Amino acid sequence: MKPIEFDAPTSLQDAIRLLGTDPGKVGLLSGGTDLIIQWRGGRRELSRMVDLKHIPELNVLEFDPARGLRLGAAVPCARLADFEPARQHYPALVEGAQLIGSMQIQSRASVGGNVCNGSPAADSICPLIVLGAAALVQGPRGNREIPAALIVTGPGQTALQGGEILVEFRVPAPAARSSSAYLRFIPRNEMDIAVVGAATSLALGHDGRTVTQAAIALGAAGPTPIAADAAAKALVGKKIDEASLAAAAAAASGATKPITDLRGPAPYRRHLAGVLTRRTIETAVRRARGEERL
Numbered sequence: 001m002k003p004i005e006f007d008a009p010t011s012l013q014d015a016i017r018l019l020g021t022d023p024g025k026v027g028l029l030s031g032g033t034d035l036i037i038q039w040r041g042g043r044r045e046l047s048r049m050v051d052l053k054h055i056p057e058l059n060v061l062e063f064d065p066a067r068g069l070r071l072g073a074a075v076p077c078a079r080l081a082d083f084e085p086a087r088q089h090y091p092a093l094v095e096g097a098q099l100i101g102s103m104q105i106q107s108r109a110s111v112g113g114n115v116c117n118g119s120p121a122a123d124s125i126c127p128l129i130v131l132g133a134a135a136l137v138q139g140p141r142g143n144r145e146i147p148a149a150l151i152v153t154g155p156g157q158t159a160l161q162g163g164e165i166l167v168e169f170r171v172p173a174p175a176a177r178s179s180s181a182y183l184r185f186i187p188r189n190e191m192d193i194a195v196v197g198a199a200t201s202l203a204l205g206h207d208g209r210t211v212t213q214a215a216i217a218l219g220a221a222g223p224t225p226i227a228a229d230a231a232a233k234a235l236v237g238k239k240i241d242e243a244s245l246a247a248a249a250a251a252a253s254g255a256t257k258p259i260t261d262l263r264g265p266a267p268y269r270r271h272l273a274g275v276l277t278r279r280t281i282e283t284a285v286r287r288a289r290g291e292e293r294l
């Protein structure tokens, strides 16, 4: 390990300035649970590390029933998981955050870092996609919003441009009679990367049976997270029954572009995408009806 500069700015402007001091060689550190491992392992060459944990804008965690959730990019997963409005209104996001590593990892790791690491298997990205979240990013030329579905552009790559920092996620207010769920499959109980992950968000009509809105996303099922629009379309306007569940699950399997690797062969991943999609729909429906909660 070579010695590097370390800064812990307390303002976003200072962090943006420091990021520009040595383009490509400055590492932004939220929790460091990816960054430090990559640096120590020689996969990232850094001249400077900029700790983002002391910047107020990146530590915002607020819910407003009309405006929705604001989640600062550096908020640790454990803090999100303890935030009652998130548990109540965005259970898929809390489920994703609670699957990241162990309690020790979650007390450091952020959803912002999970997404900026650019892994299509990250456990928070599919929940953000189905909840319609947008990322607010800020750089030397001002700020802009990126829809969650467009952030991860390939393995290890994101839509953030050089000099930009992810500030917060904005998640819209939940619709009436709506809820969500996230599930992943791993071959052991914890501390592993998803073989496949699936998230569903949906809203029900007054009858509590007909789906009025739906979004489904799949992780580790292709080079980027996949918004499985055909699977969501198979639900909208339909009652939840065996036919609509089977149609959504088949469409989810069909939306995957999986690889075969040591975690599992492509056909297995395709099958899992259907199974997990069906289960997340069933859970989201029970939650939307008030029969179950996280």
Ligand SMILES: Cc1cc2nc3c(=O)[nH]c(=O)nc-3n(C[C@H](O)[C@H](O)[C@H](O)COP(=O)(O)OP(=O)(O)OC[C@H]3O[C@@H](n4cnc5c(N)ncnc54)[C@H](O)[C@@H]3O)c2cc1C
Binding pocket: 027, 028, 029, 030, 031, 032, 033, 034, 035, 036, 037, 052, 073, 074, 099, 100, 101, 102, 105, 108, 109, 110, 111, 112, 113, 114, 115, 116, 117, 121, 122, 123, 124, 160, 164, 165, 166, 167, 191, 192, 193, 194
């Ligand atoms: C033992 C262990 C188990 C794990 N298990 C899981 C798991 O089950 N599921 C899972 O999804 N992940 C897992 N991970 C990976 C990791 O913990 C997560 O990806 C974590 O959420 C990353 O967040 P962080 O705050 O630590 O990010 P950091 O390591 O600080 O940053 C990650 C990347 O994002 C960049 N970055 C961070 N913040 C910003 C920002 N605000 N703006 C722009 N770029 C930024 C960094 O420069 C870096 O490239 C595990 C890691 C370990 C060590």
